Amino acid sequence: MLEFDKLSLNVPTTTKKRVVIIGGGFGGVNVAKNLDSRDFQVVLFDKQNYHAFWPLLYQVATAGLEPDSIAEPLRKLFGNKADFHFRLVRVTGVNPVEKSVKTLIGDLHYDYLVIAAGSKSNFFGNKEIQKYAFPLKQMTDALNLRSQLLQCFEQASITRDPEIQQSLLNFVIVGGGPTGVEMAGSIAEMRKHVLPNDYPGLDFSKMNIYLVEGLDRVLPPMDPESSKTTHGYLEELGIEIKLKTLVDTYDGETVVLKTGEQIKSQTLIWAAGVTGSMIDGIPAESIERGRILVNEFNEVQGLTNIFAIGDIAYMKGGDPAFPNGHPGVAQPAIQQGERLAKNFGQLVRNRDMQPFRYFNKGNLAIVGRNRAVADLPGGVHLGGFLAWVTWLFVHIFYLIGFRSKLVVLSNWIYRFFTYQRGTRLIIRPFVRKDDKVAQEFLVKNEMV
Numbered sequence: 001m002l003e004f005d006k007l008s009l010n011v012p013t014t015t016k017k018r019v020v021i022i023g024g025g026f027g028g029v030n031v032a033k034n035l036d037s038r039d040f041q042v043v044l045f046d047k048q049n050y051h052a053f054w055p056l057l058y059q060v061a062t063a064g065l066e067p068d069s070i071a072e073p074l075r076k077l078f079g080n081k082a083d084f085h086f087r088l089v090r091v092t093g094v095n096p097v098e099k100s101v102k103t104l105i106g107d108l109h110y111d112y113l114v115i116a117a118g119s120k121s122n123f124f125g126n127k128e129i130q131k132y133a134f135p136l137k138q139m140t141d142a143l144n145l146r147s148q149l150l151q152c153f154e155q156a157s158i159t160r161d162p163e164i165q166q167s168l169l170n171f172v173i174v175g176g177g178p179t180g181v182e183m184a185g186s187i188a189e190m191r192k193h194v195l196p197n198d199y200p201g202l203d204f205s206k207m208n209i210y211l212v213e214g215l216d217r218v219l220p221p222m223d224p225e226s227s228k229t230t231h232g233y234l235e236e237l238g239i240e241i242k243l244k245t246l247v248d249t250y251d252g253e254t255v256v257l258k259t260g261e262q263i264k265s266q267t268l269i270w271a272a273g274v275t276g277s278m279i280d281g282i283p284a285e286s287i288e289r290g291r292i293l294v295n296e297f298n299e300v301q302g303l304t305n306i307f308a309i310g311d312i313a314y315m316k317g318g319d320p321a322f323p324n325g326h327p328g329v330a331q332p333a334i335q336q337g338e339r340l341a342k343n344f345g346q347l348v349r350n351r352d353m354q355p356f357r358y359f360n361k362g363n364l365a366i367v368g369r370n371r372a373v374a375d376l377p378g379g380v381h382l383g384g385f386l387a388w389v390t391w392l393f394v395h396i397f398y399l400i401g402f403r404s405k406l407v408v409l410s411n412w413i414y415r416f417f418t419y420q421r422g423t424r425l426i427i428r429p430f431v432r433k434d435d436k437v438a439q440e441f442l443v444k445n446e447m448v
């Protein structure tokens with residue numbers, strides 16, 4: 001059993017101000033990167049040891065990219081930064097009175113605390129759906145989903161029961177936002193270009209992809225024109241879109257829609273919403289709609305020296321152009337991280353902090369090859385090839401690290417010419433549903 005210094009987590013004592021950051025995502029990394037080591041000791045906690053580029057997660061889930069091409073180890077990212085300390089640990093709570101952060105292996109005192117813990121899938125209290133659906137929020141989700149998709153085709157190719165085969169070939173994606181649209185498009189392209197070669201005995205005209213959205217259009221956060229273009233692209237790829245439709249229940253076998261319609265499916269992909277990854281110790285008055293209320297400086301309402309940024313933060317009324325808070329995308333998290341680091345610099349010099357103002361650089365979404373949409377500043381809307389190329393360049397540009405850029409780019413070039421997906425590997429215990437002995441073994445050993 002390893003012994004830890006429980007009071008300090010082996011972080012050296014310091015005379016500088018200590019900034020503790022919870023979460024090494026888009027927000028947290030940009031605070032840490034922009035803090036001056038001469039003024040601050042920086043301690044970063046994350047429950048995973050890498051920073052991930054979530055916008056490309058769907059490509060891991062659909063066998064287009066390997067996980068390590070969209071992630072960078074946090075220790076590597078900050079290898080050259082002085083007085084920077086990373087601890088791989090889950091934060092369990094904060095104590096604003098003692099000014100300490102609680103983790104599973106001990107507590108640490110902070111001068112300034114930054115909560116950048118992001119968000120998690122929101123199942124809106126439906127435990128049944130939570131139990132059986134496949135979310136897409138973490139790297140493990142993407143790998144699990146990739147295995148699930150491939151396992152369905154393996155099983156569909158050997159079953160003699162047409163009903164079971166159909167339920168293996170029905171894929172239901174819930175949520176018509178960017179993640180749902182990208183997943184649907186990517187699976188449809190697999191159906192067209194990849195799967196018929198791998199499974200020559202399977203009739204892929206029987207494979208159905210359903211996209212279920214509660215509102216009256218896909219891509220609700222984008223301009224209606226982009227939604228309309230995207231709707232057309234999805235239909236061209238043979239995706240069945242169900243708008244103004246909600247899912248009622250799912251028992252792992254049958255998706256029941258609120259309309260009463262039932263779809264037999266082994267795979268329900270949940271991309272229908274997120275809520276903040278809340279940390280214990282934040283008073284209830286400082287939380288609204290699952291996120292932490294902050295002022296224009298990202299300071300948590302009612303607390304001192306505690307700040308929240310990114311997906312978990314709700315800047316209600318703080319930014320005049322965004323009175324209802326910022327969209328839950330990467331740019332607000334990045335820009336809030338940068339602004340907050342500068343504001344910490346102001347604080348140690350006893351100067352006033354500057355309020356955060358979000359600069360919207362535009363929104364992009366991709367359906368597939370030559371099919372993408374872009375809402376750019378100035379009311380410019382792009383579609384088709386131009387938006388697709390813009391999407392490719394923006395994503396390469398924002399990927400962290402030269403190695404990731406190179407790996408992803410070479411992967412895309414290979415795919416462009418061959419239509420192939422290189423990582424069609426099932427990496428999880430392969431167990432048939434009717435293999436009771438193996439099922440029991442997995443449950444007993446907590447492997448499912």
Ligand SMILES: Cc1cc2nc3c(=O)[nH]c(=O)nc-3n(C[C@H](O)[C@H](O)[C@H](O)COP(=O)(O)OP(=O)(O)OC[C@H]3O[C@@H](n4cnc5c(N)ncnc54)[C@H](O)[C@@H]3O)c2cc1C
Nearest residue numbers: 023025026027046047054055091118310311328329330333
């Ligand atoms: C599948 C998917 C696709 C997306 N596509 C796009 C897109 O195309 N464009 C776009 O702009 N945005 C996209 N987003 C949204 C974007 O990724 C988020 O808005 C952004 O990551 C928010 O940054 P953040 O720093 O708040 O959180 P994150 O980047 O999620 O980082 C949070 C970090 O906190 C850590 N953490 C959480 N809880 C704890 C804890 N208790 N203890 C320790 N560590 C903890 C997590 O491990 C994680 O590393 C997508 C998100 C997903 C999931």
